[in-house]
Amino acid sequence: MLRSLLNSRSILRNFRAISTETTVAAGDESIIDFVDTVTESSEGQNQSFASLLRNSKFMQLGDFNGRLVVGKIVHRIQDDVYIDFGLKFNAVCKVPAANSEAYRSGARVLIRLLDPELSERFLGSKRDLTLLEADAVLVRLLSNVPRKPRQKTSTDSAAETPVEPTKETTSEGTASPPTQ
């Protein structure tokens, strides 16, 4: 009995170690730089399409399955966020329960890409049926909504009043579009 408990504890410890490792790996800036905006390519007006494609991040990405990719939230409907990561389709992910307010459109997130397009061939059909979206798992938030809202949130965190900041950010959120 005791031994099994010990075993389970060690397993738990292992789990913890793994989870910290993954967060460290996710926090590594070099990886983020590498996969940042898949469409971004080296500049040059006169490059041929072949060389553009060859030097693109899309090619450097290699096999899509399990790649960590930086994306930008372009849309949010209740608990679903639409993440644009530079390929054809957006990835649709559920917002985690913790800190769900931060997952607004404009925020940068790290995702683990599974499939660039969800398509499947159904029995009897000649061609695949596509859902027109990518499959990915949301890993974590990289940065909050840029510029104005971010400055406000930083001042809010300095003030450290739990209820008011949300009100302020919402009021500024409505106020900011005319200035932009």
Next chain:
Amino acid sequence: MRRVVTSAIRAERAFSTRFTASLQKPTPSTSTSAASATPDRATLEKGTVQPTVLKPYVSASLQHEDLFNFEKLIHVDEMFKARLHYGHKVGTLNDNMKWALYGERLGVCIFDLDVTKKFLVRALNFVAHVAMRGGMILFVTSNRDSMFDVEKAAEEVGQYSHVRKWQSGTLTNTRQLLGASVRLPDAVCFLSTLTSLGENHPAIIEAAKMAIPTIGVVDSNSDPAYLTYLVPGNDDTPQSTEYLMRMFKEAVRKGQEERKRLQQGK
């Protein structure tokens, strides 16, 4: 016949150097030989089967491949940044779209942007020509992400758009639906040719029935049948639709400016 062709070629060469001068007199070939202004009966009959034999008789501005110089306006790297080269997965590929593909990368189709550029120039040239002659262009899409952008862009250049559900007979049965005879668009431009269910847009067939020329942005899973001018490329990403709309807008603007200049010249 040979003389006609050579005179037309000469006219075209003169035209390519300064097209504004020759635009003011629409048929410069008439000055060289009066007989070439109208084709004879035999040529007309041949033209019903092979329309290209009538090419020497059409106005010189139509002879030019790229009258408004769109070749300079379109850059492959811009199209690349607009993600125009991404196709669907190979499983969804339509066999009739294979000609436009560069290849396949790990199951994802990639369009050859050199081919896309060639076809986009052709389509833009047509759009500008329609706008130059005061034509009405209808922009159609069924993509929910880009419908508002398309509506706005069409309105900006004084053209029309249809981005909602297509009621069958909108083009073919106007008398019944609208109660009055209306002017149909002179060209229909599809920013996506498939509906969200993956079916062909019903307006393609209707435009073909009414002999309205169509421009279609066709993705790797679309059916290019019944479309007059094809633009192979990504039609799902908002960025690529935005880029294409910008180009179409530019083409309409160029045509309208040319029209204004011609009217002021007269």
